[in-house]
Amino acid sequence: MGFYFAQLLTGLANASSLFLIASGLSIIFGVTRIVNFAHGSFYMVGAYLAYTIVTALNGGIFGFWFSIIAAAAIVGVIGLLIEMTILRRIYRAPELFQLVATFGVVLIFQDATLAIWGAEDLLGPRAPGLDRAVRIMGEPIPEYDLALIAIGPAVLAGIWLLFHKTRWGVLVRAATEDREMVGALGVNQAWLFSAAFVLGAFLAGLGGALQIPREAVSLQMDLSIIGEAFVVVVIGGMGSVSGAFVAAVLISVLNAFAILIFPQISIVLPFIVMAVVLILRPYGLFGKPGSEHVGTEEPEQPLKLMSQKSTMVLLAAVMVLAFSPAVTADFTSILLVDVMVATLFAVSLHFMMGIGGMVSFGHAAYFGVGAYAAAMMVKFLGFGMLPAMLLAPFFAAAAALFFGWFCVRLSGVYLAMLTMAAAQILWGVTFQWQAFTGGDDGILGVWPAEWASSDKVYFYIAFVLCLGGIWFLRRVAHSPFGYTLRGIRDSQTRAEAIGVDTKFHQWMGFVVAGSLAGLAGVVFAFSKGSVFPDTLGIAQSIDGLIMVLLGGIHALAGPIFGAVAFVMIEDWVTRLDYWRFIFGGIILVVVLLAPDGIAGGVNRLIRAILPNQKGGAA
Amino acid sequence: MLEVANLNARYGRAQILNGVSLSLGQNEVVAVLGRNGAGKSTTMKSIMGMVRQKTGQITYEGQSILGKPSHAICRAGVGYVPEERRIFGELTVEENLEVGRRDKRDDAPEWTLEHLFELFPNLSERRKNLGKQLSGGEQQMLTIARTLMGNPKMVLLDEPSEGIAPVIVEQMANVIAELKREGLSVLISEQNLHFARLVSDRAYIIEKGSVCYDGTFGHLDQNPEISNKYLAV
Numbered sequence: 001m002g003f004y005f006a007q008l009l010t011g012l013a014n015a016s017s018l019f020l021i022a023s024g025l026s027i028i029f030g031v032t033r034i035v036n037f038a039h040g041s042f043y044m045v046g047a048y049l050a051y052t053i054v055t056a057l058n059g060g061i062f063g064f065w066f067s068i069i070a071a072a073a074i075v076g077v078i079g080l081l082i083e084m085t086i087l088r089r090i091y092r093a094p095e096l097f098q099l100v101a102t103f104g105v106v107l108i109f110q111d112a113t114l115a116i117w118g119a120e121d122l123l124g125p126r127a128p129g130l131d132r133a134v135r136i137m138g139e140p141i142p143e144y145d146l147a148l149i150a151i152g153p154a155v156l157a158g159i160w161l162l163f164h165k166t167r168w169g170v171l172v173r174a175a176t177e178d179r180e181m182v183g184a185l186g187v188n189q190a191w192l193f194s195a196a197f198v199l200g201a202f203l204a205g206l207g208g209a210l211q212i213p214r215e216a217v218s219l220q221m222d223l224s225i226i227g228e229a230f231v232v233v234v235i236g237g238m239g240s241v242s243g244a245f246v247a248a249v250l251i252s253v254l255n256a257f258a259i260l261i262f263p264q265i266s267i268v269l270p271f272i273v274m275a276v277v278l279i280l281r282p283y284g285l286f287g288k289p290g291s292e293h294v295g296t297e298e299p300e301q302p303l304k305l306m307s308q309k310s311t312m313v314l315l316a317a318v319m320v321l322a323f324s325p326a327v328t329a330d331f332t333s334i335l336l337v338d339v340m341v342a343t344l345f346a347v348s349l350h351f352m353m354g355i356g357g358m359v360s361f362g363h364a365a366y367f368g369v370g371a372y373a374a375a376m377m378v379k380f381l382g383f384g385m386l387p388a389m390l391l392a393p394f395f396a397a398a399a400a401l402f403f404g405w406f407c408v409r410l411s412g413v414y415l416a417m418l419t420m421a422a423a424q425i426l427w428g429v430t431f432q433w434q435a436f437t438g439g440d441d442g443i444l445g446v447w448p449a450e451w452a453s454s455d456k457v458y459f460y461i462a463f464v465l466c467l468g469g470i471w472f473l474r475r476v477a478h479s480p481f482g483y484t485l486r487g488i489r490d491s492q493t494r495a496e497a498i499g500v501d502t503k504f505h506q507w508m509g510f511v512v513a514g515s516l517a518g519l520a521g522v523v524f525a526f527s528k529g530s531v532f533p534d535t536l537g538i539a540q541s542i543d544g545l546i547m548v549l550l551g552g553i554h555a556l557a558g559p560i561f562g563a564v565a566f567v568m569i570e571d572w573v574t575r576l577d578y579w580r581f582i583f584g585g586i587i588l589v590v591v592l593l594a595p596d597g598i599a600g601g602v603n604r605l606i607r608a609i610l611p612n613q614k615g616g617a618a
Numbered sequence: 619m620l621e622v623a624n625l626n627a628r629y630g631r632a633q634i635l636n637g638v639s640l641s642l643g644q645n646e647v648v649a650v651l652g653r654n655g656a657g658k659s660t661t662m663k664s665i666m667g668m669v670r671q672k673t674g675q676i677t678y679e680g681q682s683i684l685g686k687p688s689h690a691i692c693r694a695g696v697g698y699v700p701e702e703r704r705i706f707g708e709l710t711v712e713e714n715l716e717v718g719r720r721d722k723r724d725d726a727p728e729w730t731l732e733h734l735f736e737l738f739p740n741l742s743e744r745r746k747n748l749g750k751q752l753s754g755g756e757q758q759m760l761t762i763a764r765t766l767m768g769n770p771k772m773v774l775l776d777e778p779s780e781g782i783a784p785v786i787v788e789q790m791a792n793v794i795a796e797l798k799r800e801g802l803s804v805l806i807s808e809q810n811l812h813f814a815r816l817v818s819d820r821a822y823i824i825e826k827g828s829v830c831y832d833g834t835f836g837h838l839d840q841n842p843e844i845s846n847k848y849l850a851v
Contacts, residue, residue: 167719170709170716171717173706173709174706174709174714176708177708177709180668182717184667184668184689184700185698185717186693186720188687189689
């Protein structure tokens with residue numbers, strides 16, 4: 001009995017720090033509608049700063065708590081700077097574009113932290129005055145855990161008072177519902193957004209700072225927490241602070257007991273809980289359907305068929321690509337295969353997001369299933385390359401058929417989160433199920449057939465499959481099915497009113513996008529000769545997202561620009577020291593220069609140079 | 619007070635307003651009539667700075683407000699009551715009013731909570747209720763009261779009589795008369811000619827994004843073909 005009670009207390013202590021970071025994320029999303037990937041970085045920097053200040057001050061109980069607060073306050077100021085210098089300039093950009101900027105911030109923070117604090121994990125001191133354990137029902141419980149259990153509800157109460165007893169809090173809650181209306185009532189949204197961002201960053205910094213007596217401070221803290229924090233926010237309902245608290249407790253306590261029964265589950269448990277909650281309550285436990293009035297967004301332009309001139313340019317580019325192996329070195333052909341794989345992946349994601357209006361944070365799931373299906377057919381069933389290539393995309397389609405059925409029941413960020421949950425569950429299973437998938441060691445020796453083993457020949461296989469896939473998706477986008485999908489994207493209710501089965505069309509759109517992502521995964525698997533769980537991971541999903549958003553979601557050419565630029569730049573900068581810093585900086589520059597993505601920026605450039613012509617890169 | 623000249627507005631490629639011109643004098647109540655989709659709400663939103671793509675002139679008290687953000691326009695003394703009410707459903711009545719509260723201005727009447735609760739007795743009873751718990755008519759009252767908390771000099775009322783019970787429409791007419799008594803200028807958009815005639819001094823009719831009538835209600839009554847052409851459903 002005592003053991004289970006101790007386990008419960010551990011769960012509650014974990015819940016406190018999870019709640020702190022999630023509540024900040026929820027507040028930022030509620031007011032600004034920004035999905036802040038940099039929130040994990042705030043958490044990590046809070047921990048590093050606290051470590052530095054605590055060890056420098058070394059000032060007993062008072063010094064310890066002062067350091068924690070000071071670290072959180074500094075993170076708040078960093079949040080303010082980011083909001084004012086970057087995010088404030090791009091609030092008008094298409095929804096979710098700000099996410100790209102926050103991802104650039106993540107990269108910059110990773111290398112900045114590495115440069116300042118080094119790669120070694122840092123072990124913080126114990127909290128003075130709370131450094132022992134007390135016995136409760138015979139089990140030793142760290143005093144610091146008890147303090148954390150108290151801090152969570154205390155912060156919740158503080159936020160509640162702030163939100164209900166101050167004018168600022170009332171304005172924040174009003175803005176969470178309808179920020180345009182709050183502006184029309186005379187409130188300067190810019191300051192409201194800044195303040196919400198500062199508060200959110202402060203809470204994340206506090207969550208990180210409070211961790212230093214419990215765990216080593218490391219460079220992996222940012223990405224290890226962000227997924228779980230998103231899950232908590234979504235389960236609670238985005239924008240709901242009390243929801244975040246309930247969800248943090250739910251996840252942490254469930255986890256504390258689940259690992260007793262089935263230790264492997266802890267990696268996927270939060271995502272399973274999220275999936276179940278979202279299927280039962282599409283807006284989370286305490287969430288509400290978002291306001292219709294998030295802003296007067298302009299309707300999307302219809303897609304145009306390409307003008308003759310741009311068709312010529314495109315054909316010329318394809319021809320150059322086709323003949324490139326004749327004149328370039330092998331490693332260029334290999335790089336170009338990477339580019340084509342990334343492009344097909346990005347185009348398939350764009351089909352889902354730009355054409356289908358369904359944002360995915362977990363598109364890697366289908367890429368990875370395609371790659372693993374091909375690898376396993378070759379390794380375990382002795383298939384040849386071609387049959388494996390042909391069959392594997394159907395497995396991706398099957399996975400998309402299964403997960404898509406759940407996902408299309410939701411919309412917006414909730415849909416995106418459920419796609420992420422699907423991908424994380426698949427990733428977790430692949431990672432843990434050593435006997436079947438090889439686990440962390442992956443599957444090796446997935447090489448192309450003898451006749452296709454030269455880099456040049458494989459280039460042409462990839463060329464045919466990837467360009468064929470891209471061509472197919474373009475055709476579908478311009479087919480009646482594509483029109484229907486775009487109609488649903490622009491107005492679900494109107495599409496329903498004219499008799500379209502919107503869910504079914506979205507579901508099929510999901511499957512088409514998933515299958516083609518699977519095809520990209522297959523080409524990828526044979527080009528690398530191996531597959532690892534990374535192919536299903538969050539990083540792979542985010543890469544695709546960045547390609548699509550950076551390229552420009554409103555243009556069919558967007559993902560092509562985005563993927564080519566992304567792979568080329570990545571290939572170049574990863575050879576440099578502190579490449580994440582440089583890469584993040586480049587992303588921020590592109591974001592600020594072209595808030596409509598690269599395709600939009602190119603279009604504007606063409607119009608500026610040739611004022612009489614319409615930009616053709618649609 | 620307010621001078622709109624040759625206003626064009628668009629959402630993306632859809633042109634909504636084609637050169638709207640109208641004016642509103644000190645302490646005047648003017649109705650903008652027109653069918654659904656004629657451009658009444660877009661005119662209101664453009665004045666309030668809530669439509670980005672627009673050209674032309676919008677002058678308020680001799681100053682151009684075209685291109686100003688809506689919070690600045692509000693602070694200059696323009697109150698906006700949106701068509702869809704847009705009250706904050708998760709906030710109490712009092713909190714809704716708090717969001718609209720702004721400091722007293724020297725050149726406009728001051729509206730206190732007490733005064734507003736006198737004007738809207740229903741709201742007083744329900745001050746601790748959440749916005750989403752109110753009836754449609756109460757929500758309409760709340761959205762007007764919320765705007766008055768900003769102590770405006772001029773109010774844009776977008777379709778105040780839409781979707782509320784006849785008895786509340788009557789109450790609404792009294793409220794508008796009270797606004798005029800207090801010295802405010804009011805621009806109302808309406809589809810209901812009878813309600814508009816009851817509360818306003820003169821009228822514009824908008825059709826397909828342009829003003830096609832500018833005059834008195836008397837002239838409209840003498841020439842029924844005008845209202846038949848532009849207002850009849």
